[in-house]
Amino acid sequence: xxxxxxxxxxxxxxxxxxxxxxxxxxxxxxxxxxxxxxxxxxxxxxxxxxxxxxxxxxxxxxxxxxxxxxxxxxxxxxxxxxxxxxxxxxxxxxxxxxxxxxxxxxxxxxxxxxxxxxxxxxxxxxxxxxxxxxxxxxxxxxxxxxxxxxxxxxxxxxxxxxxxxxxxxxxxxxxxxxxxxxxxxxxxxxxxxxxxxxxxxxxxxxxxxxxxxxxxxxxxxxxxxxxxxxxxxxxxxxxxxxxxxxxxxxxxxxxxxxxxxxxxxxxxxxxxxxxxxxxxxxxxxxxxxxxxxxxxxxxxxxxxxxxxxxxxxxxxxxxxxxxxxxxxxxxxxxxxxxxxxxxxxxxxxxxxxx
Amino acid sequence: xxxxxxxxxxxxxxxxxxxxxxxxxxxxxxxxxxxxxxxxxxxxxxxxxxxxxxxxxxxxxxxxxxxxxxxxxxxxxxxxxxxxxxxxxxxxxxxxxxxxxxxxxxxxxxxxxxxxxxxxxxxxxxxxxxxxxxxxxxxxxxxxxxxxxxxxxxxxxxxxxxxxxxxxxxxxxxxxxxxxxxxxxxxxxxxxxxxxxxxxxxxxxxxxxxxxxxxxxxxxxxxxxxxxxxxxxxxxxxxxxxxxxxxxxxxxxxxxxxxxxxxxxxxxxxxxxxxxxxxxxxxxxxxxxxxxx
Numbered sequence: 001x002x003x004x005x006x007x008x009x010x011x012x013x014x015x016x017x018x019x020x021x022x023x024x025x026x027x028x029x030x031x032x033x034x035x036x037x038x039x040x041x042x043x044x045x046x047x048x049x050x051x052x053x054x055x056x057x058x059x060x061x062x063x064x065x066x067x068x069x070x071x072x073x074x075x076x077x078x079x080x081x082x083x084x085x086x087x088x089x090x091x092x093x094x095x096x097x098x099x100x101x102x103x104x105x106x107x108x109x110x111x112x113x114x115x116x117x118x119x120x121x122x123x124x125x126x127x128x129x130x131x132x133x134x135x136x137x138x139x140x141x142x143x144x145x146x147x148x149x150x151x152x153x154x155x156x157x158x159x160x161x162x163x164x165x166x167x168x169x170x171x172x173x174x175x176x177x178x179x180x181x182x183x184x185x186x187x188x189x190x191x192x193x194x195x196x197x198x199x200x201x202x203x204x205x206x207x208x209x210x211x212x213x214x215x216x217x218x219x220x221x222x223x224x225x226x227x228x229x230x231x232x233x234x235x236x237x238x239x240x241x242x243x244x245x246x247x248x249x250x251x252x253x254x255x256x257x258x259x260x261x262x263x264x265x266x267x268x269x270x271x272x273x274x275x276x277x278x279x280x281x282x283x284x285x286x287x288x289x290x291x292x293x294x295x296x297x298x299x300x301x302x303x304x305x306x307x308x309x310x311x312x313x314x315x316x317x318x319x320x321x322x323x324x325x326x327x328x329x330x331x332x333x334x335x336x337x338x339x340x341x342x343x344x345x346x347x348x349x350x351x352x353x354x
Numbered sequence: 355x356x357x358x359x360x361x362x363x364x365x366x367x368x369x370x371x372x373x374x375x376x377x378x379x380x381x382x383x384x385x386x387x388x389x390x391x392x393x394x395x396x397x398x399x400x401x402x403x404x405x406x407x408x409x410x411x412x413x414x415x416x417x418x419x420x421x422x423x424x425x426x427x428x429x430x431x432x433x434x435x436x437x438x439x440x441x442x443x444x445x446x447x448x449x450x451x452x453x454x455x456x457x458x459x460x461x462x463x464x465x466x467x468x469x470x471x472x473x474x475x476x477x478x479x480x481x482x483x484x485x486x487x488x489x490x491x492x493x494x495x496x497x498x499x500x501x502x503x504x505x506x507x508x509x510x511x512x513x514x515x516x517x518x519x520x521x522x523x524x525x526x527x528x529x530x531x532x533x534x535x536x537x538x539x540x541x542x543x544x545x546x547x548x549x550x551x552x553x554x555x556x557x558x559x560x561x562x563x564x565x566x567x568x569x570x571x572x573x574x575x576x577x578x579x580x581x582x583x584x585x586x587x588x589x590x591x592x593x594x595x596x597x598x599x600x601x602x603x604x605x606x607x608x609x610x611x612x613x614x615x616x617x618x619x620x621x622x623x624x625x626x627x628x629x630x631x632x633x634x635x636x637x638x639x640x641x642x643x644x645x646x647x
Contacts, residue, residue, distance in 0.1 A: 139624035146621035323454035
């Protein structure tokens, strides 16, 4: 027991233990608050979305921080997950009445489909050098939004009906429309729970931490730091980066699935370029390659506009100013050297995987 | 005949994209940054021209000039305050700052002028040019837009290739360190680049709003993203590339709307971009840069 304790708080495991503790403690505290009725409606309505954003941001950090590839389509992967989950959950409603099992199945389906889409995008793009993943994922996000906006899916006693661009579902009597073009998903049964969100974050953390400590993870970071040197020691760059892209997309898909099942109605326009950018902002402000930073930055930045609500119209303006000021200050040379000196004095040294 | 008329209106739309794409490509070529706030400079330009025409009752040409001045100043101020301190910072920090500037402009505009849509006054007497005995009608606006785009392209090419400042710009695009050693004031060149790009954004704003006459705070987002796509399509960093990319994008979008589906036009445009990048990663006219070890 003492050994395990020592191992948990050893230098290389400290960050990881902190991540798990943050999530577990936050979950317990918030759940107690929620169940005892000491939580405002606003806060309780934000619980599941925050979990989704944190998971998507952890996944994006794998891409941007550890793999060094800019991804501007995380919102698109979430969208794929969300609408897959809506269809899966809606069509299984009659077969599996248990919402927990249905939620798990829907999230797995969302993750698998989003991961597959990530793989398809990665095949051609990762062979190239440069910011191509950024541009192609940006384009992908737009395409996905536009395709889902034109998708109609319905369910009746004869099975599933799909229709594209124009609504020709022709549902039989008693049929149910699951996705209705520009309106998006309507009448979705809200089966997402805060517990599922917390578990999802823990799963995402476990996957990413274990990956970056593995042989594959070290290859991913080597490919980021020096492509040519990594190639010369026999690392297959495209395959290595692909692993990061697929895992990131799949986790984003699962997060999107949870998000989709948390809303009774959801339009595809939610998963646009702005969402992708928002998640990227969480990752960059939290620190590339630092998952604790990602968790904290996401929580603060999701809550910030809500906390600033009393300032009404000025809140997004203040948000923008804060964003710019943080970037300018954190990149200020004087600040950087000052921080470095402080760090050396306290003897902590540079973060192991910053 | 229908095809020809679609082609011409596509060229009109493409001309607007081309003018915006020039702003993206020049800034990328010299400062090596993606200026995501460029779309919002267009929006400010549209508001400037709108108020010049409606509130101050200025004639169209003068309004365009005023809008250009506003945008140029705005572009230079943004560069000085937000981007210049980040010259040595990572690309991602600059990207996030640009996103911050974009939010700032959008929300500032929303506070100042409300989010309600304003109707942009027409800048040309309506009507269209009838050709081939009325079989082909081309709107005067399309013709004007194409002519403006050609004029911009000619002036910009002459400026970059013939003047000393243009030469300095090309030197900075090639190698900033070497340019500095040759006595070029790189900061000044970057400011000039932002000034030109933003001035062009004002022209594009007026032409865009003349075609789609509504002004609102998020007006610049979509043309911004599309023009960025056009710049990548033609080869980012290349001026003729931005021109070609913009025109092709406009034509593809118009034809996709006319013959395939209005709702799917955007998806088709971005799909074409992906296909082009897969075949020719550096874009249509981009240069292939080999990495030095």
